[in-house]
Amino acid sequence: MSMQRRTEHPVEKFTELFSELENCSEMEQKQKIEEMNELMNEMNKVEICSVFTNGQLDRLNKMIEERKISLENAIPLLKHMGYCKAMKDFLGTSLCKSSLQERFEKMIVEEKKKKNEKLLVDLCECYISLYESLREALFSICVPCLLKVALNKEESEENQKEVEMALLAMSNIKAYHRVGNGLYLNEMTEILKYHQKNHYLTRLAYQSAWVFLISRWTYDKFLNSNVLNELHFVGEATRELEELMKCADWKRKEEEEERGKETKEELLLLRWLVIIDFYSQKVQIHGEEFVKLTRCIIDLCRAAKGNCREIYRKCYSFFYYYIFRAESFYYSLCEEVADLILEEMHGPTIDNEVTTLNIDAFYDFLRVLRGKREKKNSLTSFILFAWNWLNGKAKEEIEKENQKVMLYRELCEKMEEEGYEDLIVSFYKSVFDLAHFRALSKNPNDYFVYH
Structure with a gap:
């Protein structure tokens, strides 16, 4: 990447490269798409949302339709768009139905009949990670397809990335979507149990599996006994938070902080806090597990102070709703949180x-x-x-x-x-x-x- 391109704003450069795609050779398109994917990695949440517009995706769909870009070239761009959106805009803005989404829906049905597994996986990942307004009828194709990828236990770096993308896409299936437990429950339980024993998933893949599973709670009450008794969600979430806190760089560069650009560890921490919050609304957490989780979030709140205010605010939401309004009142914890609040009020x-x-x-x-x-x-x-x-x-x-x-x-x-x-x-x-x-x-x- 040239020095000129490095100094340009990533959104402006991304838009410029996007407009050039339809007038270049296939090889040049691949090079530009690689650069666009790098630019997306540099964007913060607001910037990512600005490039995920229906107009942008409709334009890409028209380019595919007019054969100005091949589907083979478009898929790496769309998959990385979906990856960045799922990571940086977690539970954020949603895209309305677009012509590209309609193309995906038709192609998923067609490729299922043709049995082209590689293309079907790519289409399912793009479709589910990019959009919130999904056709639930397609879950019977997409969910088993992505789970098949996620069940591959080969420990190569390439396979880990494929597993991560499949599970990240599934984590974008929101709580209001109905997914029959026959489509996922045994497979997802196997994935989580196997990882807890062998640690073969990346942090993001493991978290995404939990996000998908916990999000199913709205329509699947059977999950209660599975999650609590077999998979130990609270203990696992606490452990992951503790390990991510150790890895996080809490002294970020000034320019990154000004742009609101979170590190990967901060994004993972935010995603854990969101799903812990959702879980806590469904289950009253008791005993030592609750104490450990809360003390971990108190430590996280202190670590994030002055570095990542979004994490800081998410921690506060947990304190407010699940300590001060809890039926079971944990006295020592309340005193610790009170100390934290007084510190903030003196800031x-x-x-x-x-x-x-x-x-x-x-x-x-x-x-x-x-x-x-x-x-x-x-x-x-x-x-x-x-x-x-x-x-x-x-x-x-x-x-x-x-x-x-x-x-x-x-x-x-x-x-x-x-x-x-x-x-x-x-x-x-x-x-x-x-x-x-x-x-x-x-x-x-x-x-x-x-x-």
């Missing part, structure tokens, strides 16, 4: 989204500790008390309440020492009137610590 800059979570979380936290969380009805409370008494758990419940009182006092002292109430007043004066804060109470007294 030199204000992130509106995080500050909203800070203030709202403390309000909910204090409300729980004061024992003012509303009960559904008095009869339910009485029945619960009677059941605990009859089963000898009344003493245990009293000890839990005593723990609450002790933690509340300790937290009040800490918050007084660190000027929590002054912070609330300063936020009230400076940012409470912003539209971002409309969902919060406008009365600062609601957030003060009371003895």
Whole structure:
């Protein structure tokens, strides 16, 4: 790549090369496509979204139709587009139905009949990784086709890349799509179990297998026992987060940070946090697994501070929804998260989204500790008390309440020492009137610590 091309903006250069494709030889097209794929690797999420437009893909479809580019040349470009979109725009913007998508749908059906497996795999990967609005009728062709690739346990680098792309494409099948468990459950379970024993998948491939499987939960309740009892999702997710944190470069170059360009490790961490969040909405995580996962996310939150605010905000969402509002209240964890929040509130800059979570979380936290969380009805409370008494758990419940009182006092002292109430007043004066804060109470007294 020339020095001139290196200094140009990747989106502008990509657009320029794309416009040149239809007027060059096949060999020149291959060279330009290789360069376009390199440029996509340099783009951040916003830039990637700007090149994934229906107009761009419709134009490519017209080039294929008019034989200005061969399908053989177009597929490497489309596969890499799908790869980058699945990685960098995870659960983000979606493409509407386009003429290229319609071409894929027809060709997938045709190639299934012709039994051209290599082309069928390429078409399925492009189709599923690029689009969100998928024809569920085609899953009976695409899912077994991609699983067949993923089940290849050969450990060569080339095969690992093929397996990774197949599983990454499958991870783009969203939770609202119905995929019959007969199409995937045994095969995906085998892939995950085999990897846990032999470690043959790349990190991205392993994560993508989990993303696909957990996303099926919406329509497949049978997954509950499989995921919890056989595949150990929470433990595996915690281990992966810990290992990725060690590999991540938390001191990124200034120009990368300014452009919002995440490293591969950061993208993997974000994808794990999204699927952990989805899983946590379906299952109440208890015990030591929950403690380890939460402490891992606390460490990740601290590591990402000042380096990757998107990871930082995802961590906060986990704290807010699955600690402060959890039925089972983990006292030591809440204290650790409270320390983290107080650190952020004393920071030199204000992130509106995080500050909203800070203030709202403390309000909910204090409300729980004061024992003012509303009960559904008095009869339910009485029945619960009677059941605990009859089963000898009344003493245990009293000890839990005593723990609450002790933690509340300790937290009040800490918050007084660190000027929590002054912070609330300063936020009230400076940012409470912003539209971002409309969902919060406008009365600062609601957030003060009371003895």
